[in-house]
Amino acid sequence: MASRPSNPLALAVLVLLYERPMHPYQMSATLKERRKEDSIKINYGSLYSVVESLTKHGLIEARESAREGNRPERTIYAITGDGEREMISWLSTLLSDPVKEYPQFEAALSLMMALRPEQATELLERRLVNQRAALDTCRDQVNRAYAIGMPRVFGVEHEFEVALLAAEVDFLASLLDDIRDGSFSGLAGWQRMHELRAEGMTRDEIEQTLFTEFKEDFAWLDRLDELT
Amino acid sequence: MASRPSNPLALAVLVLLYERPMHPYQMSATLKERRKEDSIKINYGSLYSVVESLTKHGLIEARESAREGNRPERTIYAITGDGEREMISWLSTLLSDPVKEYPQFEAALSLMMALRPEQATELLERRLVNQRAALDTCRDQVNRAYAIGMPRVFGVEHEFEVALLAAEVDFLASLLDDIRDGSFSGLAGWQRMHELRAEGMTRDEIEQTLFTEFKEDFAWLDRLDELT
DNA sequence: GTGAGAATACTCGAACTCAAGTAATCGATG
DNA sequence: CATCGATTACTTGAGTTCGAGTATTCTCAC
Numbered sequence: 001m002a003s004r005p006s007n008p009l010a011l012a013v014l015v016l017l018y019e020r021p022m023h024p025y026q027m028s029a030t031l032k033e034r035r036k037e038d039s040i041k042i043n044y045g046s047l048y049s050v051v052e053s054l055t056k057h058g059l060i061e062a063r064e065s066a067r068e069g070n071r072p073e074r075t076i077y078a079i080t081g082d083g084e085r086e087m088i089s090w091l092s093t094l095l096s097d098p099v100k101e102y103p104q105f106e107a108a109l110s111l112m113m114a115l116r117p118e119q120a121t122e123l124l125e126r127r128l129v130n131q132r133a134a135l136d137t138c139r140d141q142v143n144r145a146y147a148i149g150m151p152r153v154f155g156v157e158h159e160f161e162v163a164l165l166a167a168e169v170d171f172l173a174s175l176l177d178d179i180r181d182g183s184f185s186g187l188a189g190w191q192r193m194h195e196l197r198a199e200g201m202t203r204d205e206i207e208q209t210l211f212t213e214f215k216e217d218f219a220w221l222d223r224l225d226e227l228t
Numbered sequence: 229m230a231s232r233p234s235n236p237l238a239l240a241v242l243v244l245l246y247e248r249p250m251h252p253y254q255m256s257a258t259l260k261e262r263r264k265e266d267s268i269k270i271n272y273g274s275l276y277s278v279v280e281s282l283t284k285h286g287l288i289e290a291r292e293s294a295r296e297g298n299r300p301e302r303t304i305y306a307i308t309g310d311g312e313r314e315m316i317s318w319l320s321t322l323l324s325d326p327v328k329e330y331p332q333f334e335a336a337l338s339l340m341m342a343l344r345p346e347q348a349t350e351l352l353e354r355r356l357v358n359q360r361a362a363l364d365t366c367r368d369q370v371n372r373a374y375a376i377g378m379p380r381v382f383g384v385e386h387e388f389e390v391a392l393l394a395a396e397v398d399f400l401a402s403l404l405d406d407i408r409d410g411s412f413s414g415l416a417g418w419q420r421m422h423e424l425r426a427e428g429m430t431r432d433e434i435e436q437t438l439f440t441e442f443k444e445d446f447a448w449l450d451r452l453d454e455l456t
Numbered sequence: 457g458t459g460a461g462a463a464t465a466c467t468c469g470a471a472c473t474c475a476a477g478t479a480a481t482c483g484a485t486g
Numbered sequence: 487c488a489t490c491g492a493t494t495a496c497t498t499g500a501g502t503t504c505g506a507g508t509a510t511t512c513t514c515a516c
Binding site: 272 | 471472473474475
């Protein structure tokens with residue numbers, strides 16, 4: 001037996017139906033109205049399949065099929081007892097137990113060496129500019145909402161977003177500083193690798209050359225066991 | 229015509245084949261050896277389907293089908309000219325242009341009000357403990373690697389991870405402080421909502437009651453237009 | 457009263473994800 | 487020298503996700 005959907009959108013559905021029964025389109029409309037689309041990815045395809053899956057698992061159930069005017073029929077769903085318990089337990093573990101996630105930028109950083117160092121540096125500079133702008137608008141939106149009296153409970157997610165963005169901006173700024181002032185180690189070897197590549201050397205020759213020219217940069221490979 | 233796979237694992241494949249031709253299993257082994265599994269999710273099913281899709285799009289091509297002993301046949305892949313260009317451009321945009329992502333914890337924060345405030349607070353406290361521990365081990369690993377002489381180029385992704393983790397720890401600590409010293413607004417209304425719910429009041433009655441008891445907490449709803 | 461565009465309410469198929477399974481070989485231990 | 491577990495190398499299939507498409511209805515200017 002398959003377990004419940006793992007898409008956080010399903011959790012949002014449970015929370016909404018915990019409040020009041022409604023039909024799928026109303027769920028998406030409510031989530032958008034409350035600005036939850038910033039923190040939960042809402043996709044119609046996913047929404048309908050998630051609702052179907054929750055129904056199959058008995059966490060929600062179809063209540064009535066109302067129709068208004070000539071509009072297509074809308075099925076109203078309500079949460080079940082099992083659904084309430086599942087919602088509480090799912091939300092609880094999401095809050096307390098961190099899950100490993102894979103931001104694309106982290107992947108990009110880990111593959112960065114495939115680019116020439118000057119190019120990579122320039123791209124990181126561009127990102128810094130972009131993220132500083134994003135941080136400013138994001139922070140501004142939160143502050144303006146608080147300024148008109150919105151209680152903080154309604155904006156925690158956005159405070160979190162701001163915190164992460166600020167951390168990334170700081171990270172980028174200090175990384176770029178280190179690259180410029182030479183305290184970012186390994187840069188010379190990285191540079192040389194691309195020079196040799198440009199000269200048409202084969203990968204094996206490159207490896208050989210780098211191993212002799214930058215011995216100190218590879219000595220750690222023999223000490224990997226010390227990391228336990 | 230469908231576009232290339234969007235899975236960062238496909239980018240990793242392109243980068244690896246840019247270095248040297250190899251077969252799928254060797255790709256996963258190399259990525260694991262270089263600790264890229266921490267920043268890129270490696271899944272066999274995904275790997276093979278991603279390789280197939282890259283082949284179909286002409287970004288990589290099968291070279292030879294070597295077999296060693298009685299082992300199953302291994303198809304060796306190499307990157308094409310199109311693949312090289314695509315790799316450079318994909319990696320470049322990933323580095324410079326931020327993409328919106330949806331951390332599960334952000335979703336959980338935005339739905340937190342479905343839990344009783346004391347429970348939510350306790351869960352956040354537990355998370356803080358967990359993330360402090362995670363931060364310590366992560367930071368430690370990076371430092372130990374640098375201590376045996378690994379150049380920083382090989383560890384940027386992990387420095388980034390540490391930066392994000394540290395930001396989350398700070399966020400949690402200050403959020404919990406604010407909840408405890410009362411500077412986290414909206415808490416009283418949140419609390420009252422769950423009391424009324426526990427008393428068996430209907431959803432509409434709760435709304436009415438809160439609207440009168442906590443007028444100031446909802447006044448901002450009439451000023452939403454000021455946010456432009 | 458009519459046409460343009462926004463909003464409403466879904467549907468579809470292709471791509472992607474992921475856990476589990478398979479089946480061979482290698483290495484070490486008793 | 488047998489065998490047990492680790493490693494190598496991949497396959498399958500069920501379930502999920504996603505963007506794009508469709509078709510209707512409402513709204514409001516003209």
